Amino acid sequence: MMNARTAVVVEDDRDVGDAISELLDQAGFDVVVAHTGAEALAVISEVQPDLVTLDLTLPDIDGVEVCRRIRTTSDCYVIVVSGRTAEVDRLVGLEVGADDYLVKPFSMRELQARVAALFRRPRSTDLLGAGQASARTVAAPVPPADPTNALGCSDLTLDRGAREVLVSGAEVGLTRTEFDLLAHLVSNPGVVVAREDLMRAVWASEFVPDSTHVVDVHLANLRRKLRRAASSNQWIRTIRGVGFRFDPCCS
Known part of the structure; x- marks a missing residue:
């Protein structure tokens, strides 16, 4: 059993x-x-x-x-x-x-x-x-769309299989939501991802939070943790009025 x-x-x-x-x-x-x-x-x-x-x-x-x-x-x-x-x-x-x-x-x-x-x-x-x-009556996990586990750039590495984020070789502890948001952005480098698309990708349900401001809160926490690990990083850019973009060359 x-x-x-x-x-x-x-x-x-x-x-x-x-x-x-x-x-x-x-x-x-x-x-x-x-x-x-x-x-x-x-x-x-x-x-x-x-x-x-x-x-x-x-x-x-x-x-x-x-x-x-x-x-x-x-x-x-x-x-x-x-x-x-x-x-x-x-x-x-x-x-x-x-x-x-x-x-x-x-x-x-x-x-x-x-x-x-x-x-x-x-x-x-x-x-x-x-x-x-x-x-069984709650859910079954959905595998990531992209089979590649290791993503990121020279200073930031995200491994979706191990659910691990490294900055300059040191692990950064993230919550599940922070990790999932970062993974989605890192999987789309250089692409502006709208807040609504992030909500659909991360919450993966018709029952999503009722305000896109929730995304900003989680991303603010994520940025704070990345900044502690690399104070000069600018990997996650805010595109005013639209959403966010991961720039792998900015650090």
């Missing part, structure tokens, strides 16, 4: 937590529910889940801080599930490493679709592995 993927549901509302847990259980996940931030961090450290659904309003540690701490130890998919509707809350959640943001109240079908979109992305540790079939 194949091993199931693991999900951690972080939710202080027990009814909502039970509903999400049931949905993911039916999708083939092994599910653990945590009701506080401290409990969530302990569980995530122990089970190393593939997916976390995270409420921002928790009785002890704020969900934004929980997400930030998750990102220091795990590359799991994180979907924020919150009643906070302000744009600033969405942007902060994405800035600290969430892959998606779902506002309460929401339908379980929409949550299922968003999980499906995340699991269609290539993964570093589960490419064609045994765990894929266990999330």
